[in-house]
Amino acid sequence: MNRSRDGGPRDGERDDLSARGEELRNMFNRARAFTEELLRENERLRFRVAGVEREMEQASGKTPSSVPDSVAQLTERVRALERERDDLLARFRQVEAMNRSVAARYEDIETQNNHLANLYVASYQLHATLNFSEVLDTVREILINLIGAEGFAIFWVDDRTGQLKRELSQGMGASVPEKIRPGKGPLLDAVEGQSYYADPLPDPKGVDPALPLACIPLKIGTRVIGVVAIYHLLRQKERFEPLDFELFTLLAGHAATALFSSKLYQRSEKKLSELQGFLDLLTAPSPPGT
Incomplete structure (x- = not known):
């Protein structure tokens, strides 16, 4: 690695290392944003399922004297709400499965990001000085804190x-x-x-x-x-x-x-x-x- 007169990395190398660190942060932020979007969709479906169930309860509790609809119309309405509920529940289960998959992938990406960040920091610190004692101390810190x-x-x-x-x-x-x-x-x-x-x-x-x-x-x-x-x-x-x-x-x-x-x-x-x-x-x- 080329060094400046004080023994540290040159400005161009610092920019390259900073760019790598920024790329890791962007990857982490994209994964977090995708997970948050799925969680919002999950919550929306929960509210929709609850609303459909309330409508079904209200429809089943009405009598012919309180509403002009016929019994057949009310029955059809209940069946339509049941179908919508079943569809929403199926979609909800799909989103839950996706959430579990994304959560596992998110955890894996986070672990990989941490690993890459640790390797990046360790590599940078090793080449940040030409003092033999300081390099030994850096190797010591890697052995203790990372391994x-x-x-x-x-x-x-x-x-x-x-x-x-x-x-x-x-x-x-x-x-x-x-x-x-x-x-x-x-x-x-x-x-x-x-x-x-x-x-x-x-x-x-x-x-x-x-x-x-x-x-x-x-x-x-x-x-x-x-x-x-x-x-x-x-x-x-x-x-x-x-x-x-x-x-x-x-x-x-x-x-x-x-x-x-x-x-x-x-x-x-x-x-x-x-x-x-x-x-x-x-x-x-x-x-x-x-």
Whole structure:
């Protein structure tokens, strides 16, 4: 993603992200308007059915002495009202069925909108800064608030030793060491580029740093630069949901890119500072008398 000098997205990219958000809001508003229209039609039919039933009661309670109509005319009127009532009831049942279908579809669309909005916000936040610590915090927030992870760690792959260096740990205390040499199991699979998800989730008895519930490799192309290991989920979360796997895909690509870019930026800033200090020493004026 192209960035402005302050490390944030350019104006054109902000406009594109805003347009996507506006498109999601428009989709949501159209679905809500359609549902409200069906509810109004439902209410209108309810009133019409009630009116027809009242007319039938009034017609059946009249006698030949109170009205000029004949018994045959009154009978025909009652039958016509009954047919109209039956027709309205049939239409009412159709609208109720449509309401249930639309309500289910509306709920599904609302869930999808929320999922898209979450993915949009998470993706935007990942690329909103070049500060490595801030990117790590964004990944932490995604794991906690969107996936529902309670205990997890983020590791960086040391290219020289092949070890995993812990960059961040949440809810694990001292159970995750600073460095891990992956042996056989999910961590080694992740270092080799393979994701791992436990299904069904095992009973949480203890924490084994080598046996997480999920391992997501952070990849730049085919190169694995890091691993996200999830050890505990929130108590109310019994299994991984479809949105979780979409977020894992987001982490595997976007989080890897954001972390790698911010890491390079951090190193370049450090080297630039060291070089500037060296140049300052070289160009500093000599003390008087030397």
